[in-house]
Amino acid sequence: DQQVKQNSPSLSVQEGRISILNCDYTNSMFDYFLWYKKYPAEGPTFLISISSIKDKNEDGRFTVFLNKSAKHLSLHIVPSQPGDSAVYFCAAYSSGSARQLTFGSGTQLTVLP
Amino acid sequence: DTGVSQDPRHKITKRGQNVTFRCDPISEHNRLYWYRQTLGQGPEFLTYFQNEAQLEKSRLLSDRFSAERPKGSFSTLEIQRTEQGDSAMYLCASSLGHREVTGNTIYFGEGSWLTVV
Numbered sequence: 249d250q251q252v253k254q255n256s257p258s259l260s261v262q263e264g265r266i267s268i269l270n271c272d273y274t275n276s277m278f279d280y281f282l283w284y285k286k287y288p289a290e291g292p293t294f295l296i297s298i299s300s301i302k303d304k305n306e307d308g309r310f311t312v313f314l315n316k317s318a319k320h321l322s323l324h325i326v327p328s329q330p331g332d333s334a335v336y337f338c339a340a341y342s343s344g345s346a347r348q349l350t351f352g353s354g355t356q357l358t359v360l361p
Numbered sequence: 362d363t364g365v366s367q368d369p370r371h372k373i374t375k376r377g378q379n380v381t382f383r384c385d386p387i388s389e390h391n392r393l394y395w396y397r398q399t400l401g402q403g404p405e406f407l408t409y410f411q412n413e414a415q416l417e418k419s420r421l422l423s424d425r426f427s428a429e430r431p432k433g434s435f436s437t438l439e440i441q442r443t444e445q446g447d448s449a450m451y452l453c454a455s456s457l458g459h460r461e462v463t464g465n466t467i468y469f470g471e472g473s474w475l476t477v478v
Contacts, residue, residue: 252403282466291365291452291469292404337403341467348394348417349467351403 251275252340254352262360267325269355271338274319278340282349283312283323286335295336296323328359363387365470367453373476374443381439382473386455393436394467395428396452397421404452404469410436411458443477450474 253272261267269283279300284292298305298312298321305312311324325332335356339349366385374380386393391412396404407426409417412433422428425443430436440447450472 284469289472289474291367291454291471294466294468297466339403348406348409348419349396349404350406353401353403 250353251278252338252350252352254336254338254355256355257353258356258358260358260360261328263330264327267323267328267332267357267359269323269325269336269338269357271321271323271352272319273321273340275340275342275350276319277342278350279343280341281312281314281321282339282341283310284337284339284351285332286337286354292337325357328357330359330361333357333359365453365455365468367451367470367473369473370471371474371476373478376445376477377442379439379441380443380475381437382451382453382475384436384438384453384455384470386434386436386453387457387468390455390457390468391433392456392458392467393430394454394456395436395438396454396469398450398452398472399448407438407451440475443475445477448475448477 282297283295286292296307296310298314314321335354337354338352368383393410395407398404408428410430425441428438452472454467454469456467
């Protein structure tokens, strides 16, 4: 049972345009969500997070939106740069029970110059 | 560098051998996690320590796997009698957790690649 789903395994975007990466979750106990970026042969690097008490969090070019009723979150990258090309993982956390992150399967973003 | 440090970065071993990975978390982080990642998948939780206490273990952690954090600082993950299915990247992560704070950011190391031949 996949509790965090990233249904798009890959996404290609032109440099300078917006990249939108999507994530859906099923566990209503999740109350904190994080996005990680991962290059090959490296560990995930934390990008941005959002608590379930918010619906938007912004950090520079990165904005995460949370729609609790739809159990959906998205990561927007504007403007996209070639250096953003990587695998992006959505992860969720329930502070009230288990302490571990549950990850989606990732989306490979390719930003074309 | 004050990030999460893992050693070795790569390990090739023959089936049946034992391997041990070490993780040094970010200084003063009281929580330490081990994850495993295979190609095409997201990281999967293995186990979690708060200080020296191992508080949770995944069903993925068979009896061939053991993790320790003896002094609440560095941790080791040992795999005994390795099998080809153990080939994966083993990720360590740490965070500064407080009971009253929700959603502490978890920071990952660069991972230890294991290849069992």
